[in-house]
Amino acid sequence: MSTESSGRPDPRDLLPAAEALPGLARVAASAAWHTTGWSLRTSAAAWRRVGRAVTDQDEAAALAEDAGQAIAVVGELARSVSSGTPVGKALVVAGATLGGLVGEHGSSAGREPEVVDGTVVSSSATAHEPTLRELGQDLLMRSRDVWSTDQGHPAFARILTELAPDEGRILVLLLNSGPQPSVDVRTGGPMGMVSSHLVAPGLSMIGARAGLRYVEQVPSYLNNLFRLGLVWFSREPLRDPLEYQVVEAQPDVLAAVHSVKFAKVVRRSIHLTPFGEDFCRTCLVEEDAADAPFPEHGTPGEGDAVEPR
Structure with missing residues (x-):
């Protein structure tokens, strides 16, 4: 099996393992793989990580590490099912592990999924809790996004x-x-x-x-x-x-x-x-x-009672 310089398996090397799975497990592995790709493609947070990776060498390394771990989890799913682990259990474990790998500041460099008897049982990866200042900067960044399609107040x-x-x-x-x-x-x-x-x-x-x-x-x-x-x-x-x-x-x-x-x-x-x-x-x-004309309401002004009685 060929490996990349980071020690992670090449995605192409997982194809024979996936083909060896029973029909249901093969579909599940494929779904997990495509779901991970979809999350990385559509998440605005993931795109911001990609943007930072262009100029930040550490972020680029962390992003590559996350992608490698996602590939490793799918491969572990294939091996677990092939070795007799129930499909449902393997899927739950893989889904939980993948969920901890995707997201902004979700770098898990240097952290390996824990494997017991050929089954991934947990991941020590913990998501970074953003500070109030980081949340504020993210808000201002989104305010400058002219391509945003957000509708309605977030509340x-x-x-x-x-x-x-x-x-x-x-x-x-x-x-x-x-x-x-x-x-x-x-x-x-x-x-x-x-x-x-x-x-x-x-x-x-x-x-x-x-x-x-x-x-x-x-x-x-x-x-x-x-x-x-x-x-x-x-x-x-x-x-x-x-x-x-x-x-x-x-x-x-x-x-x-x-x-x-x-x-x-x-x-x-x-x-x-x-x-x-x-x-x-x-x-x-x-x-x-939504854009139809509705009866007009007043706006609170000075001297108006704005509290319930």
Whole structure:
């Protein structure tokens, strides 16, 4: 078997071993080999390593070492299966080892996979944990990448994992129907002009209009949406006063009004933030409808209430 100067096997020398495998194992070995190549070709981090290797001799050596180890793992897979190791076990071990070899700063120079009875059982390769400064430099590098095809804010994926299904329906309602009316019930009358107390805050018909499963959870849902930066609460009413007529006739509003001797209803509104609008367009509507015109939302300004009540 021929070897390269680094002591790693030539990829061509692995072909006879791969051909000797049973059908399933041969397919698996081929898939592992092509998966490794795909990762190196498509990973932006891998390309940055290649770029550094042009001018950095140490990085070039580390990159070559990683490629050699990937080839060695595939060869070890072939030998393990040929010697009687169950295909499933060999694939799991090889996949775990390959996963530790690919990635930025993933150099494993000088580190050999541990082999017991002809089977790779572990790899001592550990990924380099980037510092905050390295992460910042990577961010700025990506900001200068004119060929980047990134879509949507990077926080969108995390936000999706922190939303309840009902909260998704609230966002769709706000996107399609525009800002929603809400009212506060406060004490009124002569004493209310001197000292007014809040009786019931943020009453709305969002739960019914959005078709929520748990309508009683609307206050909690709105708090979470505010926490994620997707909605805000304005002190200003909507321009159309008719929007409030149905809200003010709801049982919970009437109950709050009748709970005190003198009451007054203060009209408010609930809006998507610009960030929330972008999130909805990117994540919650079909791609061909993302650029369609939707009702306009207000933007928080000085004196506006931007916190839930």
